[in-house]
Amino acid sequence: MTSSAIAVSGLRKAYKDKVVLDGIDLDVPAGTIFSLLGPNGAGKTTTVNVLTTLVKADGGTVRIAGHDAATQAKAVRAAIGVTGQFAAVDELLTGQENLRLMVDLSQVPTRDGGRVVAELLERFDLTDSAQKPVSSYSGGMRRKLDLAMTLVGNPRIIFLDEPTTGLDPRSRRTMWSIIRDLVADGVTIFLTTQYLEEADQLADRIAVLDQGRVVAQGTPDELKRQIPGTHVRLRFTTVAELDAAARVLTDSTRDDEALALRVPSDGGTASLRALLDRLDEYAITAEGFSVQTPDLDDVFLALTGTRTQEVSAK
Amino acid sequence: MSAKSHSIVMLRRNFKHIARNPTSVFNAVLMPIVIMLMFVYMFGDAFSVGVDYIDYATPGLMLLAVCYGLGATATAVNSDMTKGIINRFKVMHVSRGAVLTGHVVASVLTNLVAIAALVGVAFLLGFSPSASLLGWLGVIGVIVLLGFAAGWLTVALGLFAKSPETAGLASVPLVMLPFFSSAIVPADKMGPGLREFAQYQPFTPIIETLRGFLNGTPSSGDVIPALAWCVGIALVGYLWARSTFTKRA
Numbered sequence: 001m002t003s004s005a006i007a008v009s010g011l012r013k014a015y016k017d018k019v020v021l022d023g024i025d026l027d028v029p030a031g032t033i034f035s036l037l038g039p040n041g042a043g044k045t046t047t048v049n050v051l052t053t054l055v056k057a058d059g060g061t062v063r064i065a066g067h068d069a070a071t072q073a074k075a076v077r078a079a080i081g082v083t084g085q086f087a088a089v090d091e092l093l094t095g096q097e098n099l100r101l102m103v104d105l106s107q108v109p110t111r112d113g114g115r116v117v118a119e120l121l122e123r124f125d126l127t128d129s130a131q132k133p134v135s136s137y138s139g140g141m142r143r144k145l146d147l148a149m150t151l152v153g154n155p156r157i158i159f160l161d162e163p164t165t166g167l168d169p170r171s172r173r174t175m176w177s178i179i180r181d182l183v184a185d186g187v188t189i190f191l192t193t194q195y196l197e198e199a200d201q202l203a204d205r206i207a208v209l210d211q212g213r214v215v216a217q218g219t220p221d222e223l224k225r226q227i228p229g230t231h232v233r234l235r236f237t238t239v240a241e242l243d244a245a246a247r248v249l250t251d252s253t254r255d256d257e258a259l260a261l262r263v264p265s266d267g268g269t270a271s272l273r274a275l276l277d278r279l280d281e282y283a284i285t286a287e288g289f290s291v292q293t294p295d296l297d298d299v300f301l302a303l304t305g306t307r308t309q310e311v312s313a314k
Numbered sequence: 315m316s317a318k319s320h321s322i323v324m325l326r327r328n329f330k331h332i333a334r335n336p337t338s339v340f341n342a343v344l345m346p347i348v349i350m351l352m353f354v355y356m357f358g359d360a361f362s363v364g365v366d367y368i369d370y371a372t373p374g375l376m377l378l379a380v381c382y383g384l385g386a387t388a389t390a391v392n393s394d395m396t397k398g399i400i401n402r403f404k405v406m407h408v409s410r411g412a413v414l415t416g417h418v419v420a421s422v423l424t425n426l427v428a429i430a431a432l433v434g435v436a437f438l439l440g441f442s443p444s445a446s447l448l449g450w451l452g453v454i455g456v457i458v459l460l461g462f463a464a465g466w467l468t469v470a471l472g473l474f475a476k477s478p479e480t481a482g483l484a485s486v487p488l489v490m491l492p493f494f495s496s497a498i499v500p501a502d503k504m505g506p507g508l509r510e511f512a513q514y515q516p517f518t519p520i521i522e523t524l525r526g527f528l529n530g531t532p533s534s535g536d537v538i539p540a541l542a543w544c545v546g547i548a549l550v551g552y553l554w555a556r557s558t559f560t561k562r563a
Contacts (some may be wrong), residue, residue: 026365078407090327092334098347104323133334133493149402 003066005030005157005188010060013046018103020046022212024061028205029078033179036204037299043207044192045085048161049254051177051190052082065157078107081155084261085162087142089134095145096121096130099152120148139272140171147178157188164198175203184237198298200224215303226302229275232265232275235288245284249275267291320409324416330547331390332420338386343428346379347435356441360548361499361544369443372436373524374497376453377517380461381492384468387421391472392481395562399474404559412532414469414555421468422461429457443528452527460520463544466551472479473558496521516543 013021020043028034038044049055051062053073062069063081081264090098099120122125124144129137134145143163150158160179164172179202183189193199199206200220208216208223216223236259238244245261246254252263265271271300274292278284353375354368363370387396389533394400394413403413433441445453468485475481495501495510501512512518519539 046513054404074407077405080405082402082405084398084401086398088402090399091397092331093327097330101323101327102406105320105403105406298486 003030003129004028004063005065006034006190007063008051008060011050011057012049012059012145013043013050013055014056020212021057022182022213023091024209024214026207026214026217028188028190031183031186032204033183033191033202035199035206036192036209037194038192038209039194044194044209044214047158047160047209048082048084048192050306051191052080052159055079058200060068066260079157081150081153081158083143083150083158083160083163087139087146087167088147088183089137089142089145091135092133094131094133095126095137095141098134098145098149100151102152108153120151124148138171140167142168142311143171143175144178147175151182155187157190158182160189160191162194163190163296172198196294197215208299212304216299220309223299230265230267230291230293232263232267232272233288233292234261234263234279236257236261237287241286243293244282245279245286247283248278248282265291267293268289319417320412321415324412325419328390328416328420337500338389338425339427342379342386342424343431345382346428346432348373349378349462350375350432350435350439352515363500364442368436368439368441369528370525371498372433373440373528374495374521375432375458376429376524377437377460377495377497377521378489378492378513379432380425380457381462381489382465383421383424383461384488385482386424387417387465387468388472388475388481388485389478391469392478392555395473400559408483409561411556414473414559415471417472418462418465421465421481422458425457425461426454426469440485444530445528446530449469449532449535452532453524454529456520456544459544459548463551464537464546466548466555468551470558473555473562474518481551491515492517492521493516513554516547519543 005028008024008026011021011024012019012027017064024043024047026034026036035073036044036047038308045057050057051064051069053069053076056070064076067075067079078080093101096117099117100113103116104110108116118127121130124143124147126141126148129141134142137145163179164175167175167260176198179189179191189202189233191199191202198294203220205217206220209216216226234245236245239259240255242254242259242261246252249261249263252261254261263275265275334538349446353371361367361370379429391414395418400413404410443449471484472481475484492498494508494518495515496512498519501509502516504512519536520543522536523532526536
């Protein structure tokens with residue numbers, strides 16, 4: 001039987017007269033990864049704050065592991081682990097002391113503490129730096145330590161607020177494989193991200209959040225069907241050239257302002273060669289040429305009709 | 315686990331911080347001593363306070379020592395708040411006030427260390443109080459109560475401030491206030507306006523209470539307002555800290 005680890009309905013939150021969350025409904029089955037995708041200021045962190053009992057909602061219900069987040073906050077806190085947007089580690093302590101602090105504050109029996117700390121250090125590849133103060137750690141190491149601290153006490157539902165923002169590509173991949181391992185152990189993960197690729201790589205289901213509303217929800221494949229696929233973008237120097245090319249490439253869409261044409265393509269070498277040959281045949285030269293894969297901006301353009309816009313967070 | 319054992323875990327964390335970052339304690343311990351040397355040697359003979367200047371000034375400097383420790387507390391609390399450490403504790407199954415209690419207790423203990431050092435130096439400079447054992451216990455009691463009250467107020471300031479810098483700045487009035495009390499010179503020697511301020515501000519009765527205990531003649535006219543101020547400040551500080559702690563995320 002599958003049960004909901006996280007069930008949210010009609011969630012609302014406003015700060016003074018600014019509406020941050022405007023009626024959010026989410027359902028996350030136990031043992032899956034759910035990703036909340038959205039640009040800065042969409043309300044991702046506020047959602048996490050409400051779901052993790054940090055902030056009280058103005059309306060709607062939130063149930064985490066079957067407990068109401070507003071009235072049974074203690075039971076919720078006992079069931080969850082949270083890694084915030086910025087690594088919340090104690091810089092003056094060593095990695096080992098940070099983990100020990102979490103053990104001392106958790107329900108883990110004291111006699112098991114040393115073993116739990118050693119295992120987590122080992123698992124996150126931090127054993128060599130365990131005795132060094134965290135102030136000397138790199139960004140990737142801090143995030144790993146932060147997540148390791150969250151895992152003390154074995155929470156069954158874990159919230160990760162932009163766990164890879166600001167990490168280099170290698171650390172990001174390490175973080176991804178750690179997250180996959182957690183789900184393999186049956187943990188439920190609620191992840192926020194502003195990277196489409198990250199949601200695509202990890203999530204079983206994605207909800208796209210824009211200005212406090214869920215504008216789309218589904219599996220990564222379902223969402224990708226709603227957004228424009230890979231295409232080739234051709235730029236020209238004159239309107240005459242653009243006109244000529246548009247006549248030849250009948251399935252293209254034109255962008256008169258940028259003197260550009262958008263041609264659907266799979267991005268493979270065979271179809272690209274065919275496209276270039278065709279232009280050559282009609283003696284049309286393009287000034288620029290690029291293969292574009294959909295990014296978060298395209299998702300928003302397709303789903304909301306507006307580009308992602310930076311709204312100041314909070 | 316109980317609130318008490320969580321608070322002890324947090325206090326242990328604060329001690330580790332102090333051990334790793336001793337500058338803040340040096341500040342809290344050494345600055346009052348430097349000020350003491352300055353006033354006693356440079357200005358002491360110029361003030362006529364009726365008694366040996368060191369005997370007059372030591373109680374006031376004790377209070378100054380309490381206040382000097384507060385800047386470090388405000389900064390430490392604020393850095394916990396702004397770096398997300400407090401949020402981390404808040405979403406854990408941890409008794410809510412433990413992290414704040416840890417800061418307050420660490421602050422009071424720092425105060426006691428600073429005052430012990432200060433009184434030690436005062437004795438070297440010829441400090442000769444006529445307090446009985448009971449008087450000394452009274453002195454310690456007042457200092458712990460004041461440290462506790464000012465500690466909660468400082469924790470509230472630290473939680474409320476936007477950045478560690480503003481938190482440090484917010485504690486400056488507390489550091490300056492003793493100078494505008496009867497700590498350094500008697501209030502009735504100050505100019506009009508300032509004199510009234512010095513007479514009625516909370517630190518003056520507290521200092522006069524300390525003086526009373528050290529001279530062996532505490533007057534209830536000072537002790538009662540001193541206790542009332544301490545309890546009032548503690549209450550305001552505690553309630554403010556608690557509501558900011560709950561609200562700010």
